[in-house]
Ligand SMILES: Nc1ncnc2c1ncn2[C@@H]1O[C@H](COP(=O)(O)OP(=O)(O)O)[C@@H](O)[C@H]1O
């Protein structure tokens with residue numbers, strides 16, 4: 457039996473792109489929600505998707521999750537081309553971890569936190585039955601511990617605060633040992649302490665070389681954790697900028713993206729943005 461870390465390295469060496477979109481558009485009711493997006497994510501990269509409300513961020517993430525099939529263009533996820541005869545999305549989906557508001561709303565509120573994370577090993581929103589593996593339970597506990605949720609294992613999911621729920625969802629997304637982790641606005645709705653706590657934990661995850669490739673959607677540069685390497689900016693479904701955070705996260709790009717004059721600053725390893733004063 458090879459060492460678990462060696463196996464991970466071996467996979468890395470053989471791995472092609474994590475995500476490769478070529479001219480992808482998603483059209484609904486005659487309107488392009490995502491338009492001609494070409495974007496590639498390589499093994500080990502951690503991407504932030506920035507853009508205003510309605511820009512198409514969640515739609516793009518849904519394409520990356522294999523749950524939304526684009527209207528035109530080609531999508532390759534973890535080496536599998538969507539729509540090709542050799543690709544079985546039901547084999548692909550467990551390789552992708554996803555945490556977002558839409559999924560949290562589908563989970564049973566009466567399950568405990570531990571059960572909520574455990575069920576991820578057995579399909580998207582499965583409910584609790586007694587037949588869980590000891591190994592799975594240990595993994596669920598370990599992920600919850602990493603997200604600071606050990607004190608909440610027996611709490612009902614429906615009684616959690618926004619921040620506790622978000623952290624549970626991230627632990628849940630890790631359960632299938634995904635090669636790609638998708639986070640849709642993980643810090644939305646958190647108070648300042650909750651946000652800073654989550655940014656710290658995401659930063660730790662982002663810098664862990666054995667953690668999956670990550671794509672995180674946000675509206676706020678303050679939520680970009682240290683360790684995130686790349687940024688994709690979209691506006692009205694179109695890519696405005698894509699590349700390393702250092703070169704692309706500029707005042708000019710951010711202003712174009714959000715449609716108003718903004719100044720972006722980096723202080724140590726964190727980012728802030730503010731509008732220019734009037735007059
Ligand atoms: N199934 C759908 N049918 C029609 N319009 C949709 C659908 N899903 C999302 N939209 C619209 O597409 C746009 C982009 O949505 P979304 O990807 O959720 O944006 P974001 O996550 O950036 O806020 C929005 O204007 C939204 O109302």
Ligand SMILES: [Mg+2]
Pocket residue numbers: 513514515640
């Ligand atoms: Mg969204």
